Amino acid sequence: MTGFSDSLQLAVSLILSGDAGLWSIVALSLKVSLTAVAIAGLLGMPFGAFLAVSRFRGRGALIVMVNALMGLPPVVVGLSVYLMLSASGPLAVMQLLYTPTAMIIAQVLLVLPIVAALSRQVVEELHDEYREQFLSLGVAGVRTIPTLLWEGRFGLMTALLAGVGRAIAEVGAVMIVGGNINHVTRVMTTTIALETSKGDLGMALALGVVLIALSVSINAAMSFAARSSARLAYA
Amino acid sequence: MFRVMAPIVVCLFASIASAEFIILQSTTSTQNSGLFDEILPQFENETGIEVRVVAVGTGQALRNARNGDGDVLLVHAKADEEDFVAQGFGVSRSDVMYNDFVIVGPRGDPAKVLAAKTVDAAFSALSAGGAKFVSRGDDSGTHKAELRLWARAGYEPSFSSGQWYIETGSGMGATLNIASALGAYTLTDRATWLSFGNKGDLSVIFEGDPTLFNQYGVIAVNPIVHPNVKAASANQFVEWLLGDAGQAAIAGFQVNGQQLFFPNAAQN
Amino acid sequence: MRDIGHEILAQSLSKLMPLRTQLPSLQLAAVRYRASNQVQIDVPKFEITGRGISVLVGPNGAGKSLFIRLLHGLISPQAGQINYDGQPVANGGRRAQAMVFQKPVLLRRSVVANLKFALKFSDTPKAEIEDKIAALLELSGLSDKATQAARSLSGGEEQCLALACALARAPKMLFLDEPTSSLDPNATQRIEAILHQAAMLGVRIVMVSHSMDQTKRLADEVLFMANGKIHDRLAVETFFDGPISIAAHSFLSGRLVP
Numbered sequence: 044m045t046g047f048s049d050s051l052q053l054a055v056s057l058i059l060s061g062d063a064g065l066w067s068i069v070a071l072s073l074k075v076s077l078t079a080v081a082i083a084g085l086l087g088m089p090f091g092a093f094l095a096v097s098r099f100r101g102r103g104a105l106i107v108m109v110n111a112l113m114g115l116p117p118v119v120v121g122l123s124v125y126l127m128l129s130a131s132g133p134l135a136v137m138q139l140l141y142t143p144t145a146m147i148i149a150q151v152l153l154v155l156p157i158v159a160a161l162s163r164q165v166v167e168e169l170h171d172e173y174r175e176q177f178l179s180l181g182v183a184g185v186r187t188i189p190t191l192l193w194e195g196r197f198g199l200m201t202a203l204l205a206g207v208g209r210a211i212a213e214v215g216a217v218m219i220v221g222g223n224i225n226h227v228t229r230v231m232t233t234t235i236a237l238e239t240s241k242g243d244l245g246m247a248l249a250l251g252v253v254l255i256a257l258s259v260s261i262n263a264a265m266s267f268a269a270r271s272s273a274r275l276a277y278a
Numbered sequence: 279m280f281r282v283m284a285p286i287v288v289c290l291f292a293s294i295a296s297a298e299f300i301i302l303q304s305t306t307s308t309q310n311s312g313l314f315d316e317i318l319p320q321f322e323n324e325t326g327i328e329v330r331v332v333a334v335g336t337g338q339a340l341r342n343a344r345n346g347d348g349d350v351l352l353v354h355a356k357a358d359e360e361d362f363v364a365q366g367f368g369v370s371r372s373d374v375m376y377n378d379f380v381i382v383g384p385r386g387d388p389a390k391v392l393a394a395k396t397v398d399a400a401f402s403a404l405s406a407g408g409a410k411f412v413s414r415g416d417d418s419g420t421h422k423a424e425l426r427l428w429a430r431a432g433y434e435p436s437f438s439s440g441q442w443y444i445e446t447g448s449g450m451g452a453t454l455n456i457a458s459a460l461g462a463y464t465l466t467d468r469a470t471w472l473s474f475g476n477k478g479d480l481s482v483i484f485e486g487d488p489t490l491f492n493q494y495g496v497i498a499v500n501p502i503v504h505p506n507v508k509a510a511s512a513n514q515f516v517e518w519l520l521g522d523a524g525q526a527a528i529a530g531f532q533v534n535g536q537q538l539f540f541p542n543a544a545q546n
Numbered sequence: 547m548r549d550i551g552h553e554i555l556a557q558s559l560s561k562l563m564p565l566r567t568q569l570p571s572l573q574l575a576a577v578r579y580r581a582s583n584q585v586q587i588d589v590p591k592f593e594i595t596g597r598g599i600s601v602l603v604g605p606n607g608a609g610k611s612l613f614i615r616l617l618h619g620l621i622s623p624q625a626g627q628i629n630y631d632g633q634p635v636a637n638g639g640r641r642a643q644a645m646v647f648q649k650p651v652l653l654r655r656s657v658v659a660n661l662k663f664a665l666k667f668s669d670t671p672k673a674e675i676e677d678k679i680a681a682l683l684e685l686s687g688l689s690d691k692a693t694q695a696a697r698s699l700s701g702g703e704e705q706c707l708a709l710a711c712a713l714a715r716a717p718k719m720l721f722l723d724e725p726t727s728s729l730d731p732n733a734t735q736r737i738e739a740i741l742h743q744a745a746m747l748g749v750r751i752v753m754v755s756h757s758m759d760q761t762k763r764l765a766d767e768v769l770f771m772a773n774g775k776i777h778d779r780l781a782v783e784t785f786f787d788g789p790i791s792i793a794a795h796s797f798l799s800g801r802l803v804p
Contacts, residue, residue: 129342129345129346129347130346130504130507131344131345131347131504132345135346135506138506140347141301141330141332222301222330222334223332223333224330224331224332225330225331227330237310239451239452239455240306240310240449240450240451240452240455241310241451241473241474242451242454242455242458242474242475242476242477243475244455244475245475246475
């Protein structure tokens with residue numbers, strides 16, 4: 044256990060020292076993952092809500108698919124995006140390989156199913172609750188989506204946080220499409236992988252502690268924002 | 279008027295071009311040794327060209343370069359490099375530097391490798407199976423060198439895969455981590471070993487046989503096959519690497535007072 | 547809740563809806579409906595028109611809730627037609643109707659926000675919305691709780707709010723599914739007073755009730771339903787004193803209905 048306490052100390056000193064290299068890596072991790080979650084949220088929440096309120100043939104199969112895609116292996120997504128963006132691939136002209144944008148694209152693909160599946164669950168429960176009342180008021184089908192999304196905002200927040208967790212912790216996809224290039228596409232998780240491969244286990248673990256602290260901070264910040272907006276929400 | 283404008287315009291172009299970067303596909307072992315952190319800034323200072331290193335396994339580096347996802351390739355798998363050029367994906371291949379492989383193992387030396395005088399004897403000792411041996415198992419330059427050495431010693435290690443012969447399918451760092459945790463032997467390049475931070479109980483058990491020579495080669499990716507390649511900057515880098523400045527930079531790179539790579543570009 | 551004077555309620559209600567001259571008409575023909583595990587609704591011919599309050603009573607599982615939902619167009623019959631003023635009620639006829647459910651369904655927002663939401667789907671011009679909201683708050687007795695979270699109200703207050711939301715759209719027909727079955731006497735009294743006033747202003751009301759006392763207080767006519775069929779349709783005095791079907795008789799005597 045001495046290994047863990049040493050790493051813990053190293054983690055604290057890293058955070059307090061304000062090491063510029065570390066903070067630029069942290070900043071890139073946040074930029075990539077939070078952007079990916081924002082995009083996945085903008086696409087996934089309305090889609091999940093649509094799945095929740097609509098009835099069409101094949102709906103059941105589509106829901107099963109979306110749920111299953113939550114388990115997409117990151118490394119498979121990374122490989123697929125690489126093949127698309129490669130100079131030999133169909134989207135070569137966009138010149139996105141080995142850039143943070145490529146990493147964001149890969150993470151959007153990973154986070155989208157989670158946000159969509161969990162949003163569908165949240166909205167479907169609300170839909171069951173409100174359906175008759177809304178129908179009575181004259182509002183039905185996809186026109187209920189904006190209202191249901193707002194009513195379900197706390198459950199949807201949790202869905203987004205699940206997406207943040209998945210994005211900030213994954214390494215397989217960003218490693219392949221980003222290339223772990225120093226100062227360009229190196230994020231927390233790829234740095235941890237690098238330090239491990241150099242045998243620098245103490246540093247790797249310390250960075251892991253920093254990553255966990257980062258994740259806790261994000262969750263705390265979002266929960267605080269949710270709770271304080273809850274007081275304003277009743278307007 | 280034109281005599282004044284032209285140099286200004288040229289300077290402007292040069293300063294725009296200095297935001298230029300090239301992608302170097304290379305191996306994790308070269309990256310982890312710290313060589314690139316030392317020599318690449320020197321190149322950038324001289325030419326203004328930033329070199330972005332994508333460090334992956336040898337096989338992946340070759341594949342990426344084949345796809346045109348890199349401008350320069352630097353690996354240590356001569357046969358594969360020559361195939362790469364022969365198939366038209368590279369302009370040409372040149373020797374850059376060399377180091378050597380060493381066999382590392384547990385201090386107790388249960389397989390009795392210390393007594394061996396030649397690399398063949400060392401591998402024969404290992405093939406007796408008295409101790410575990412960890413292999414890269416990933417078609418990398420190191421892995422192919424290891425397989426050649428087993429063949430020379432007259433042994434086919436795959437028969438013992440999963441028993442005392444452990445194939446990790448991973449990079450050098452991950453393989454060394456496993457060897458360290460298991461107290462096993464493995465073949466590694468010296469540069470990676472010297473800069474590795476988790477040696478545990480392992481130390482160099484066998485070294486020095488000329489067969490353990492490990493040659494690195496550099497190739498500019500062929501712009502005819504992949505027009506997106508930044509050919510001019512790539513060529514600038516290759517020439518710098520093979521020229522006096524690059525070779526001196528390589529020789530100047532030391533870890534704990536030891537030189538890790540030995541420049542051996544052909545003299546023109 | 548303080549004792550409500552009928553004048554105050556009448557005042558608030560009349561701000562919300564004009565006195566009706568044109569009376570609604572809901573017609574059923576050869577209607578059949580059955581969902582899995584539920585009773586078969588079978589109503590060959592039925593019409594609701596004119597003024598007043600009809601109360602639908604009957605044993606559990608008779609299909610009363612289903613029937614109300616058919617009338618309001620929330621579910622469609624598998625055979626036959628239900629037309630409101632000539633239009634199928636499920637396609638637009640619903641617009642002139644409203645419903646209050648047994649358990650109030652309110653948005654997770656303030657009282658005022660719920661009223662605004664209900665008004666959003668009426669054709670109220672923007673200039674009138676504030677006045678209407680004030681009237682609705684007075685009607686439901688929630689003027690001093692306007693910004694409170696709707697879900698933090700008591701059961702009675704929630705149902706008053708739900709009724710206010712239903713009346714916000716000045717419906718011509720109002721359906722209620724056991725609106726006071728879980729409320730205390732105070733809240734029940736207020737709701738009944740509002741319904742009484744609304745009926746006087748011309749809103750045609752059809753409600754399901756389990757309470758014979760409530761039925762006697764509110765009903766102009768009583769509909770008795772058992773096993774998916776309407777056995778009796780009688781003026782309230784006749785239902786409780788006069789000749790009724792055997793099934794209705796068993797029901798009122800507290801015996802199992804054949």
